[in-house]
Amino acid sequence: MKTYSYYSLSIALIMALGACSSGNHDSGLPTDDTVIPVRVQPLAATDTAGTVTATGTFTTDDETALGFRSGGIIQQLRVKEGESFRKGQLLTAVEATEINTALEQAQLGQEKAERDYRRARQLYADSVATLEQLENAKTAFDAAKQDVQRASYLVGHTAITAPFDGYVLQRPANVGQVVGPGTPVLVVASHAKGGWLLKVGVSDRQWSAIQLGNTAMVTTDALPEKELHAEVVRKSEGIDPQSGVFNVYLKLMGAPSSALASGLFGRATIHLAQTSGVWLIPFDAMMDGDGRKAYVFVTADGKTARRVEVEVSGIQEDHAVVTAGLEGGGSLIVSGSPYLRDGSLITIK
CATH class of the missing domain: 2.40.420.20 (conserved putative lor/sdh protein from methanococcus maripaludis s2 fold)
Known part of the structure; x- marks a missing residue:
């Protein structure tokens, strides 16, 4: 102005x-x-009907970041960026020695707690042990069983299998790398079956003016001299802590999937509702x-x-x-x- x-x-x-x-x-x-x-x-x-111009990157509607439930050293990475995979296929795994050891320790602890509990029951029956001692032994036995269940769960999550048929968008980790719990190891998508999205960042005033269902025209250098029709399908409910802007997601209508890739730069002109x-x-x-x-x-x-x-x-x-x-x-x-x-x-x- x-x-x-x-x-x-x-x-x-x-x-x-x-x-x-x-x-x-x-x-x-x-x-x-x-x-x-x-x-x-x-x-x-x-x-009048105003417009909002914004820029962002392309992504898919079902883009998923895969990580391990517990950290460890990556032992296997069986796919590369751009490779396709089938549902249930082993994608990556971490070194399981430490987790297996923890499971064995939990099982040994459960066996000891079970013996202590049986002994306490016998002593209580002979009026040698008190009721409190019997109850404490029972509690220790139950806690040991929970430790075994937790360790078994972690052992079952030392490998990641494909949740659907798709392909690898990114592989931010490598074999031998130490990763923490939840750290993205692979970013995957399911062949854009859910459609392509353009994720753009806008200011707070623009965010409040944009409504779900607003139409937009999208351009990208990957498709020169071609405009793609899009629609606002999702708005973030909070500010992005990394970029400091509000994210708005535009769903592309009929975009050729072979011409787009996750991370490509795009520009959008969003048409606001008539005022x-x-x-x-x-x-x-x-x-x-x-x-x-x-x-x-x-x-x-x-x-x-x-x-x-x-x-x-x-x-x-x-x-x-x-x-x-x-x-x-x-x-x-x-x-x-x-x-x-x-x-x-x-x-x-």
Whole structure:
């Protein structure tokens, strides 16, 4: 949005004074009774639909990052980037020696706890052990059984098998690398059966203006001179901590899967829903803009200028979109504004 500062206003006045001084000896400054010539345009509310331009990268609707339940040293990586795989196929595994040892220790602990529990029951039956000792032995035995179950679960997750038929998008890890729990080892997708998405980042104001179902046009260097139709299908409910923006997901309609790849750069023009009851005014008519607020001069009688505050929601080509402040009607002063004050006398050119 084009704004004018007090500094630029002063420069404009100085230039005007210089031009006036060459023809007469007056100061040239308009006084309260000076009639200032202006140009105007009628004020009429209209309906408009704005756009949001954003950039991002392509991804698939079912892109999945695979990692191990517990960390370890990667022992096997049987697929490479771009390779296809079948559901149930072994993709990667970690060294299981440590986890197997933990399972064996848990099983030994369970056997000891079971013996202690049987002995406590016999002693309690012979009135040698107390009820508390029997209950403590039973609790230790139950806890040992839970340890075995937990260790068995971890042993069962030392390998990753394919959850579906698909292919490898990324392989951020290598054999011999130490990875922690949940660290992505493979990023996979299922041949884009769910469709391609363009993930774009937008500001908080743009995020609030974009609605599910808004249409968009997408372009990418991978498909030069071709526009792809898309639709907003998902919005993030929180800010991305890495990029500091809000993510919006656009689903492509009928995009050729062979021409796209995950991570490719794309540009989107999102068409917002139509807004009713707004005014489109030239940038030159606005004064002292600050954020979403600015000032303009209007006239109702064609003889007196009135300074009003307006709220600006965005820009559209060479106009500003005003959503409030111009309900009084009349005409908008589009030239001569730098010389005006509230209540100045005017004449319409």
